Amino acid sequence: MPSGAGRAVCGVYEVHPERVEVARAALPKEEVLQEATLLLKALSDPTRMRLLLALKAAGELCVCDLALLAGVSVSAVSHQLRRLRQARLVA
Template structure:
Protein backbone atom coordinates (compact mmCIF):
# COMPACT_ATOMS: atom_id res chain seq x y z
CA UNK A 1 0.00 0.00 0.00
CA UNK A 2 1.72 3.09 -1.26
CA UNK A 3 -0.53 5.57 0.59
CA UNK A 4 0.11 3.99 3.98
CA UNK A 5 2.76 6.08 5.77
CA UNK A 6 5.46 4.41 7.86
CA UNK A 7 4.66 3.89 11.53
CA UNK A 8 6.94 6.76 12.65
CA UNK A 9 5.16 9.19 10.31
CA UNK A 10 1.76 7.91 11.46
CA UNK A 11 2.75 8.60 15.07
CA UNK A 12 3.77 12.17 14.21
CA UNK A 13 0.50 12.78 12.33
CA UNK A 14 -1.42 11.40 15.31
CA UNK A 15 0.38 13.74 17.71
CA UNK A 16 -0.63 16.78 15.62
CA UNK A 17 -4.27 15.68 15.66
CA UNK A 18 -4.02 15.12 19.45
CA UNK A 19 -3.03 18.77 19.78
CA UNK A 20 -6.23 19.74 17.98
CA UNK A 21 -8.16 17.37 20.25
CA UNK A 22 -8.06 19.90 23.08
CA UNK A 23 -10.52 22.83 22.75
CA UNK A 24 -8.20 25.27 24.54
CA UNK A 25 -5.27 24.51 22.25
CA UNK A 26 -7.54 24.69 19.21
CA UNK A 27 -8.79 28.13 20.29
CA UNK A 28 -5.22 29.30 20.83
CA UNK A 29 -4.24 28.14 17.35
CA UNK A 30 -7.21 29.86 15.71
CA UNK A 31 -6.43 33.02 17.69
CA UNK A 32 -2.88 32.93 16.34
CA UNK A 33 -4.22 32.24 12.86
CA UNK A 34 -6.32 35.39 13.09
CA UNK A 35 -3.86 37.67 14.92
CA UNK A 36 -0.59 36.50 13.43
CA UNK A 37 1.59 36.85 16.53
CA UNK A 38 0.75 37.30 20.22
CA UNK A 39 2.39 37.00 23.63
CA UNK A 40 1.09 34.75 26.40
CA UNK A 41 -0.80 37.53 28.17
CA UNK A 42 -2.60 38.59 24.98
CA UNK A 43 -3.47 34.98 24.13
CA UNK A 44 -4.85 34.49 27.63
CA UNK A 45 -7.00 37.60 27.34
CA UNK A 46 -8.25 36.72 23.86
CA UNK A 47 -9.25 33.17 24.81
CA UNK A 48 -10.38 33.71 28.40
CA UNK A 49 -7.97 31.21 29.95
CA UNK A 50 -5.18 31.70 32.46
CA UNK A 51 -1.64 32.58 31.44
CA UNK A 52 -0.46 29.35 33.07
CA UNK A 53 -2.79 27.29 30.88
CA UNK A 54 -1.67 29.21 27.79
CA UNK A 55 1.99 28.67 28.66
CA UNK A 56 1.50 24.94 29.15
CA UNK A 57 -0.37 24.62 25.85
CA UNK A 58 2.26 26.64 24.00
CA UNK A 59 5.01 24.44 25.41
CA UNK A 60 3.31 21.36 23.93
CA UNK A 61 2.62 23.07 20.61
CA UNK A 62 6.17 24.42 20.39
CA UNK A 63 7.69 20.98 21.03
CA UNK A 64 5.47 19.54 18.29
CA UNK A 65 6.56 22.22 15.84
CA UNK A 66 3.11 23.75 15.46
CA UNK A 67 4.06 27.18 16.87
CA UNK A 68 7.32 29.08 17.14
CA UNK A 69 8.35 31.87 19.48
CA UNK A 70 10.28 35.08 19.05
CA UNK A 71 11.82 36.74 22.10
CA UNK A 72 11.52 40.52 22.38
CA UNK A 73 12.95 41.71 25.68
CA UNK A 74 11.09 39.93 28.47
CA UNK A 75 8.23 38.76 26.23
CA UNK A 76 8.01 35.86 23.83
CA UNK A 77 5.67 36.31 20.87
CA UNK A 78 4.18 33.17 19.35
CA UNK A 79 2.93 32.47 15.84
CA UNK A 80 2.00 29.45 13.76
CA UNK A 81 5.15 27.75 12.55
CA UNK A 82 4.32 27.69 8.85
CA UNK A 83 1.70 27.71 6.13
CA UNK A 84 1.00 24.00 6.60
CA UNK A 85 -0.44 24.64 10.06
CA UNK A 86 -2.57 27.45 8.60
CA UNK A 87 -3.78 25.12 5.86
CA UNK A 88 -4.61 22.37 8.37
CA UNK A 89 -6.70 24.80 10.43
CA UNK A 90 -8.45 26.20 7.32
CA UNK A 91 -9.24 22.75 5.93
CA UNK A 92 -10.50 21.52 9.30
CA UNK A 93 -12.83 24.52 9.66
CA UNK A 94 -14.06 24.09 6.07
CA UNK A 95 -14.75 20.42 6.76
CA UNK A 96 -16.78 21.26 9.87
CA UNK A 97 -18.68 24.03 8.05
CA UNK A 98 -19.41 21.64 5.17
CA UNK A 99 -20.75 18.95 7.51
CA UNK A 100 -23.02 21.40 9.39
CA UNK A 101 -24.44 22.84 6.16
CA UNK A 102 -25.62 19.34 5.12
CA UNK A 103 -27.85 19.01 8.18
Protein backbone atom coordinates in the same frame (compact mmCIF):
# COMPACT_ATOMS: atom_id res chain seq x y z
CA MET B 1 -8.01 -9.31 16.94
CA PRO B 2 -11.10 -7.17 16.63
CA SER B 3 -14.17 -8.32 18.44
CA GLY B 4 -15.93 -10.95 16.40
CA ALA B 5 -12.72 -11.79 14.49
CA GLY B 6 -12.59 -15.45 13.72
CA ARG B 7 -16.35 -15.65 13.25
CA ALA B 8 -17.47 -14.89 9.75
CA VAL B 9 -21.04 -13.81 9.17
CA CYS B 10 -21.28 -16.29 6.33
CA GLY B 11 -20.06 -19.11 8.59
CA VAL B 12 -16.64 -19.41 6.93
CA TYR B 13 -13.49 -17.88 8.39
CA GLU B 14 -11.06 -16.92 5.66
CA VAL B 15 -8.02 -14.66 5.55
CA HIS B 16 -7.31 -12.81 2.31
CA PRO B 17 -3.49 -12.44 2.28
CA GLU B 18 -3.41 -10.44 -0.96
CA ARG B 19 -5.80 -7.84 0.44
CA VAL B 20 -3.90 -7.74 3.70
CA GLU B 21 -0.65 -7.05 1.82
CA VAL B 22 -2.25 -4.30 -0.26
CA ALA B 23 -3.55 -2.67 2.91
CA ARG B 24 -0.19 -3.12 4.69
CA ALA B 25 1.68 -1.55 1.75
CA ALA B 26 -0.63 1.48 1.87
CA LEU B 27 0.12 2.19 5.54
CA PRO B 28 2.58 5.00 6.21
CA LYS B 29 5.84 4.44 8.08
CA GLU B 30 5.72 4.34 11.87
CA GLU B 31 7.36 7.80 12.18
CA VAL B 32 4.62 9.32 10.03
CA LEU B 33 1.93 7.66 12.13
CA GLN B 34 3.53 8.99 15.31
CA GLU B 35 3.71 12.54 13.90
CA ALA B 36 0.10 12.37 12.74
CA THR B 37 -0.97 11.18 16.18
CA LEU B 38 0.89 14.04 17.84
CA LEU B 39 -0.72 16.52 15.46
CA LEU B 40 -4.23 15.18 16.03
CA LYS B 41 -3.75 15.20 19.81
CA ALA B 42 -2.57 18.81 19.60
CA LEU B 43 -5.63 19.81 17.60
CA SER B 44 -8.08 17.88 19.78
CA ASP B 45 -8.16 20.47 22.56
CA PRO B 46 -10.52 23.48 22.22
CA THR B 47 -8.11 25.83 24.00
CA ARG B 48 -5.26 24.91 21.68
CA MET B 49 -7.54 25.41 18.67
CA ARG B 50 -8.51 28.87 19.99
CA LEU B 51 -4.84 29.76 20.40
CA LEU B 52 -3.97 28.58 16.89
CA LEU B 53 -6.89 30.44 15.32
CA ALA B 54 -6.05 33.62 17.23
CA LEU B 55 -2.41 33.41 16.14
CA LYS B 56 -3.46 32.78 12.55
CA ALA B 57 -5.75 35.82 12.57
CA ALA B 58 -3.55 38.29 14.44
CA GLY B 59 -0.02 37.00 13.97
CA GLU B 60 2.19 37.20 17.03
CA LEU B 61 0.40 37.68 20.33
CA CYS B 62 1.82 37.77 23.83
CA VAL B 63 0.86 35.14 26.38
CA CYS B 64 -1.28 37.67 28.28
CA ASP B 65 -3.31 38.44 25.15
CA LEU B 66 -3.72 34.75 24.40
CA ALA B 67 -4.86 34.07 27.97
CA LEU B 68 -7.51 36.78 27.67
CA LEU B 69 -8.69 35.47 24.30
CA ALA B 70 -8.84 31.84 25.43
CA GLY B 71 -10.32 32.61 28.85
CA VAL B 72 -7.59 30.72 30.71
CA SER B 73 -4.61 31.60 32.90
CA VAL B 74 -1.22 32.68 31.58
CA SER B 75 0.17 29.45 33.02
CA ALA B 76 -2.41 27.41 31.11
CA VAL B 77 -1.53 29.22 27.87
CA SER B 78 2.15 28.49 28.41
CA HIS B 79 1.35 24.82 28.92
CA GLN B 80 -0.80 24.70 25.79
CA LEU B 81 1.83 26.53 23.73
CA ARG B 82 4.39 23.95 24.83
CA ARG B 83 2.11 21.20 23.45
CA LEU B 84 1.69 23.15 20.19
CA ARG B 85 5.47 23.58 19.91
CA GLN B 86 5.97 19.84 20.42
CA ALA B 87 3.59 19.25 17.52
CA ARG B 88 5.52 21.87 15.48
CA LEU B 89 2.42 24.01 15.05
CA VAL B 90 3.97 27.14 16.58
CA ALA B 91 7.55 28.35 16.94
